[in-house]
Amino acid sequence: MKLKFLFLLSFVILSCSKKSNELEAQDLSVNTFPQKWSLYKMTGSIQYSERTGDDLPYQEYYIFYRDKSFTKIRISDSNERSAVGFFEIQSNADGVAYLLNYSEESDLVDNCSNDKKEYLYLDDQAITLISSWQACDGPGLFYEQISIK
Numbered sequence: 001m002k003l004k005f006l007f008l009l010s011f012v013i014l015s016c017s018k019k020s021n022e023l024e025a026q027d028l029s030v031n032t033f034p035q036k037w038s039l040y041k042m043t044g045s046i047q048y049s050e051r052t053g054d055d056l057p058y059q060e061y062y063i064f065y066r067d068k069s070f071t072k073i074r075i076s077d078s079n080e081r082s083a084v085g086f087f088e089i090q091s092n093a094d095g096v097a098y099l100l101n102y103s104e105e106s107d108l109v110d111n112c113s114n115d116k117k118e119y120l121y122l123d124d125q126a127i128t129l130i131s132s133w134q135a136c137d138g139p140g141l142f143y144e145q146i147s148i149k
Contacts, residue, residue, distance in 0.1 A: 030089070030096060030122065030126060030145075033064060033065055033066035034063055034064060034065050034066065034148055035062075035063065035064040035145060035148075036061055036062070036063050036064075036145065036146050036147070036148045037061060037062045037064075037129045037143035037144065037145050037146075038059075038060070038061040038143060038144060038145075038146050039056065039058075039059065039060040039061065039141060039142070039143055040052060040053075040142060040143065040144045041140075041141075041142040042056055042057070042139050042140065042141055042142070043134070043139060043140035043142075044139055044140075045137055045139075057076065058074050058075060058076035059074070059075040059076075060072070060073065060074045060075070060141075061073055061143070061146075062120075062129075062143065063148070064087060064098070068086050068087055068088065069084065069085070069086050069087075070084065070085060070086070070087045070100060071083070071084050072084075072100075072108050074108055081108060082108075083102055083103075083104075083106040083108040083109065084102070084103050085100055085101050085102035085103045085116070086100075086101050086103075087099060087100045087101070088101075094121075095121060095122055095123075095124065095126075096121070096122045096126065097119060097120065097121040097122070098119070098120045098121070098129070099117065099118075099119055100117065100118040100119070100120065101116060101117055102116040102117070102118070103116075104116070110131055110133040110138060110141065111132070111133060111138075112132070112133065112135060112136035112138070118131070118132075118133075119131075119132040120132065120143070127144070127145075128142050128143065128144060129142075129143040129144075129145070130142055130143070131143075
C-alpha cells in the first residue's frame with residue numbers, strides 16, 4: 001500500500017513540474033516582447049449578447065514589438081487587412097493600458113473619437129486586453145495573449 005502511495009505521489013509531483021515548465025516556456029507576460037493578443041470575445045450593446053470563436057464576424061490580433069511598434073491584423077471573409085503604428089504602455093492606479101498611435105487613418109482603428117488613437121487596457125488579473133471602444137457604444141472587444149511561434 002505504501003509503495004502505491006509513493007508511486008502515486010511521485011507521479012503527481014512529476015506531472016505538476018512538467019506543466020510548470022510548459023507554462024514557463026510560453027512566457028506570456030506584458031513585459032516580454034513580441035506579444036500577440038488575439039480577439040476571442042465580442043459583446044454588443046444588448047445585455048448578454050456575446051460572440052466567440054467561429055461566431056465572431058472577423059478574426060483580429062495585435063502584435064506588439066520591443067521597439068514600441070505594433071501591427072493590427074483583421075481577417076474577414078478571407079480578406080486580410082493591417083494597420084501599423086507605435087504604442088506606449090501606461091501604468092497608474094487603475095492598472096496597465098496600451099495607448100496606440102496609428103501611422104495613418106484606417107477603419108481598423110476602434111475608438112470613440114475618429115482619430116488615429118486607440119486605447120486598450122488590461123483587466124485586473126492582467127490576462128485580458130480590453131478595448132475602450134465599448135465606452136461609447138462600440139462593441140466590447142476582448143483579447144487573450146497567445147504565444148508567438
